[in-house]
Amino acid sequence: MRSIHRTKRLDKKWLLCLILLLVLIVGGCGQAPAAPAAPAKQPEANKLRVGLVFDVGGRGDKSFNDGAYAGLEAAKKELGDRLEIKVLEPAGSGDNREQLLRLLAQEKSDLVFGVGFMFTDAIRKVAKDFPQTKFVLVDGYIPDLKPESNIACLLYREQEGAFLVGSMAAMKSSSGKIGFIGGMQIPLIEKFEAGYTAGARYAKPDIVVMADYVGTTSLAFKDPVKGKELALRQLSAGVDVLFAAAGSSGLGALDAVVAQKKLFIGVDSDQSLNATPEQRPFILTSMLKRVDVAVQDTIRQVGAAAFKGGYREFGLRENGVGYADNEYNRAVVAPYKSKLEEIRNRILAGDIKIPINRKELK
Amino acid sequence: MNGRNQILLLRFAAPVVSVLLALAAGALFMLVAGYNPWQVYATLLTFSLGRADSIGSILFYATPLLFAGLAVAVALKSGILNIGVEGQYLIGAFCGAWVGFSLHGLPGWLHLPLAVAAAMAGSMLWALLPAYLKLYRGVHEVISTILLNYVAFSLLHWLVAEVFMDRNQQIPAGLGSPLIRTPLFDAAVAAPKLHGLLRLFGLDVPDYIAVNLFLPLGILLAVGCWFLFRHTPLGYEIAATGQGPLAARNVGIAVNRVQLKTFLLSGAIGGLVGLSHLFGYYDSFDLDFPRNFGFSGIAVALLANNHPLGVIPSALLFGLLQRGGEGIQAFLTVPMELVVVLQGIMILCVALTMRWLDRLLLRRERGTGA
Structure with missing residues (x-):
């Protein structure tokens, strides 16, 4: 009998909770205008x-x-x-x-x-x-x-932009060792690695390039912890300039580089712009891939009814890839600019053939 | 008042009440996040239940979760926590895909079953490893299966991105990126669609929703598992092992053997996870083949309280939440992060309150039964 009484009491408490919650919701809904579930609205002209x-x-x-x-x-x-x-x-x-x-x-x-x-x-x-x-x-x-x-x-053509930042990294490095961290080893990311390594060797033939990949699933592009670990490993091996093409995993690598006061190269966006003021001095540049533009x-x-289908290519010639030159890194980049300009022209003239994967790199 | 009737009523009311409570908790969260819960729920429900393509999507999304939930639930019945369904189904799916793209000229009635058998075998073999480690070397399956998941991911990367990658994709060198996928499947391996059958029920699902044969297969399998536990000696042994291995051993059950069988059964069922997508929707095995079904399967089984038939509504609820999530993203611009939190809160609430009500009922039953 005692157990029945206990459950009854429990029931009441529980009912009270339920009612309280329901009241809360109804109350909450009352405040906000209860718009109907948006069905397909008529598209406004000119929007x-x-x-x-x-x-x-x-x-x-x-x-x-x-x-x-x-x-x-x-x-x-x-x-x-x-x-x-x-x-x-x-x-x-x-x-x-x-x-x-x-x-x-x-x-x-x-x-x-x-x-x-x-x-x-x-x-x-x-x-x-x-x-x-x-x-x-x-x-x-x-x-x-x-x-x-x-x-x-x-x-x-990511490899062209990567070639330039690779050259810059090699020229800037004083240890003779630079690093690359990619998200997943797939053809797209190998283009970054191959271009970067080739560019570095072009500027400094005896440069050592360490390359690591974060993972084997798409999680590899959002694993800052692993990115940081790999960066620390490379830094402890003597790397002093590190390029990451690894989505938000690269943010972990940036943390490691900043903590050890070495240099980082961002990717795709100009990562100096969205970094914190403490991080900025340690961002050498970013390899730009101007998806935003x-x-x-x-x-x-x-908007102008002038859409064209088909293929649009973006390389150095189209200014679709390149390296970041902003108010934060201008002074650091300045000494290398003429050399980089020369490399750029040679790429455009077709004098330099840039590898697009590990196989071509060798 | 008649106690038994009351209990019966409560038993049926329990799922409803728990869903209501989950809705309430979700609503609280949305209020805090600055959205109108009423509007969010109205959109979620009208969008996911008011359109034929949504119903189709829910069924399509629920299919792999049905198998994954069953794979986890079956193992749990005998006391094995198979966290490795994730790796098992991916390995299985790859084996199935291998049969799909390497054989040509077979008729569909032979090719598809062959591919399914390969998937089940592959997944089962991948489960054999932790099963052996557990039963003969004493390595706990939670550790071994979690670690083997990573081995499976890396193995798949190697198989798809290196060994079997289709390098004949028409794409200019050095520009953009090819897909990281195997060669295309033979057309004969495609899973028959279910659209004709659904039309008989008055549901006109558009062609681009790939509800297919694997859905009824999953439901049949759920019924089969229920039958196994309810009406067969092996099912009894599995349940007895799960509830108390020592007691089971004392009444003469070969506990190790039963657990080995269950682990392998779980692995084989795991091989069916994702095949509805692989042969019903995709045309090759992509490195980006849908992940997380195995992990979701743990939640599906949990929600179903390990009951094979309970896995069906449980998987459907997950499907509904995914489809509903698409709706509230698209119509109310609720960001995906909030959608995921909302889904998590609701699932957690349903599971918790179901458990709570169950215990309440149990206590009450004991009370009146005395």
């Missing part, structure tokens, strides 16, 4: 609707993904209320990229970005079903596109 899908966990890497977002923000500043943006991110398993692109297209987006080559198949499928919507694929390649297609692929340009094009 430019732009959607962007990051890659899994890519947001906040201060590098590649944030670069694309910076382009979106710049366009927003330029176009103001005329521009309506939506930014989505896939689920952890990454199996809903296509559905997210599709949702954006169904909501009458004018332009949809897929950030990363992992969107290649998803964009190919969705673009077919939505001929009115323009799609932009960053880093990925879809064959047989024409200027009138509704897909544009943004393709970069391309994103902003494309939005402008679509």
Whole structure:
């Protein structure tokens, strides 16, 4: 009998909790205007609707993904209320990229970005079903596109920018040892490594380049702890300039480099700009991959009804890749500028052939 | 009032109450985060239950979780915490993919079952390792399976990015990036879609949602597992082993053997995880093949309280939360981070309150039964 009484009392307490919670919710809802679930709104004329899908966990890497977002923000500043943006991110398993692109297209987006080559198949499928919507694929390649297609692929020659920062690293290094940390060992990241190493050897043939990769899954691009560990290992082996092409894992490497007062080279975005004041003196430069400029340009094009499908290449010639020269590192970079300019011209003239993977490097 | 009726009522009310409580907790969180909970829930529900493509998506997302939940639940029944479903299903899926892209000219009725068998075998072999280590070397399975997951990830990277990578992709050298994937599958290995069947139920799922044969297969398997535990000697031995290995040994059950069998069964079921995506949606094995199904499976099993049939609604709830998450991201611009936190809170709340209500019921049953 006692147990029954106890459960009864428990029941009451529990009911009270429930009621309290419900009251809280209803109360909370009462304050905010209870708008109906947004159904497909009529698209306003003259509005430019732009959607962007990051890659899994890519947001906040201060590098590649944030670069694309910076382009979106710049366009927003330029176009103001005329521009309506939506930014989505896939689920952890990454199996809903296509559905997210599709949702954006169904909501009458004018332009949809897929950030990363992992969107290649998803964009190919969705673009077919939505001929009115323009799609932009960053880093990925879809064959047989024409200027009138509704897909544009943004393709970069990362190895050219990496070659320049590699040369700078080798010239700056006093220990004769420089380092590279990549996210995952895949063709895209090998381009950074190969260009960097080749550039370093070009500037200083006896340079030693240590190279490590963070991991074997896409988690490798968001693992600052492992990035820091690898950086510490390289630093203790005598590396004094370190280049990381590893998404937010690179932020861990930056921490390690700053703590030991050595030099860091950022990637994709100008990482001096979004670093803390304490970190800035230790950022030699960043290898730029101007996804931001391309994103902003494309939005402008679509706004002016001048979108062109097909392939857009970005290398040194197009100023799509390069190295960062900003108010924080100007003095450090200055002595190397003429030499770098000379290398740049030789690359443009085709005198230097840059390897694009480890095999070609050897 | 009749105590038994009350208990019956409570038993059916329990899931409803726990979902309500989860909604309440989620609402609190959203208020704190500055969103209108009413609006978020309304969008979540109308979007995920009011459109045929959403229903299809939920079924599609739930399918691998169904298998993953079962793989974990089966092992747990005998007291084995198989954290390694993650690595097992990835290895299995790769083995299946291997059959998918290397064999050509077979008819579909032979090719797909062959690929499925390869996936199950691969996953089972990957589970054999920790099973052996546990039963014959005394290495706890939690440690060995977690570590073997990393071995599996690295192995896959090597297999896909180095050994089997399709280097014939049409892409200009030095520009952009190819996909890191195996050669394309033979068309015969594609899993039959379920759209015709769903249409009979009045559900017109669009073609781009790849609900396929693996969904009914998963449901059948859940029923099969339920039958195993409910009506077979092996099922009884498994449950007895799980509840008290020493007692089980004393009544003459070969505990080691039972655990070995269960571990392998769990591994084999794990091999089915993700095949719905692999053969129903993708056309090759990509290094980016969906991850986390194995880890989600632990939560699915937990939520189902290890009941094989409970895994079905549990997996569906996960599917619904994923689809709903897409909706509130797209329509209310709630960032993904908050969506994930919300999903976590809701799942945790459902699991906790279900457990709590269960205990309450148990106590009450004992009270009236006396």
